[in-house]
Amino acid sequence: MPACARPPAYARLVLRIIDARSGEPVDAAPARRGLTRVEVHAPDFDTTSLRVLLVADLLVRALELGGTPVWALLTGGRRQAELRAGAAALGIRPFEDSPDVSAGLGEAQVIHVAVEGGTATDGVRIDVAPAQPDIPDPSAHPDTRDGADPGVLRLALLARHHSAPALLEAAALDEARDTLARWRGAVARWARLPSRPVPDEVRRRLRDAWEDDLDLPRVLDILHDVETEPELPDGARFETYAYADRLLGLDLTRDLGSPS
Secondary structure: OOOOOOOOOOOOOOOEEEOOOOOOEEEOOOOOOOOEEEEEEOOOOOHHHHHHHHHHHHHHHHHHHOOOOEEEEEEOOOOHHHHHHHHHHOOOOOOEEOOOOOOOOOOOEEEEEEEOOOOOOOOEEEEEOOEEOOOOOHHHOOOOOOOOOHHHHHHHHHOOOOOOOEEOOHHHHHHHHHHHHHHHHHHHHHOOOOOOOOOHHHHHHHHHHHOEOOOHHHHHHHHHHHHHOOOOOHHHHHHHHHHHHHHHOOOOOOOOOOOO
8 A cells, every 4th residue: 555545444543552661562452442451650749750640641542532441540659639639730631549450340451651760560561751850849830830821831741752851941841832822822713714624644644643652742743734734724724633632632722712
């Protein structure tokens, strides 16, 4: 099949992740419609632990977009209440709290999401590199305090692959702030025009990116391409951004209906 050809309608897209134990790619959902358990190991309340929860959130969203049922758990760690509150501020959906998951629910796959170099686990494992500089109390971070836009920190973390350290320097945060404001404004403008479907090729590129070990930086690059593609109708840009935001969780449609 030529590289530009559209895959047949019956082709099944498969989320593949790199197992940190073996360094080999594995299917995140090896059994069609089989339950996947995502077990999150965040040892403390800091920015690196929040990044672990964010990667787990993205994994759950990607699995659900592919039709896979997911059971997501947060296990162990200190300062759980603060960690959950910080995660909620970043738009991370809640994880269940279960001290005993040994019995399981007959899941087809178990995936552990943990800090790079943390406690070893059995089963498939996603290692998350640290956020640098790490912030012992993320609630004091300028993009997580009351009144600030936590989407800025979320976008800055998404801009680096989870296997690479996330550099939360002022320039990276400023770029994320500018990009988020521009995209939300553009989405609000595009929404005023007739809707058009997400182009098949764009949808395929997006899915290819996030199905390839959660390559979120590539997803963001594709959205930059969609933003500037001169031949694309604005209605299709809107639907593309709304579709991608089901994974990204950046609230890109927040400004719909606001004055231009």
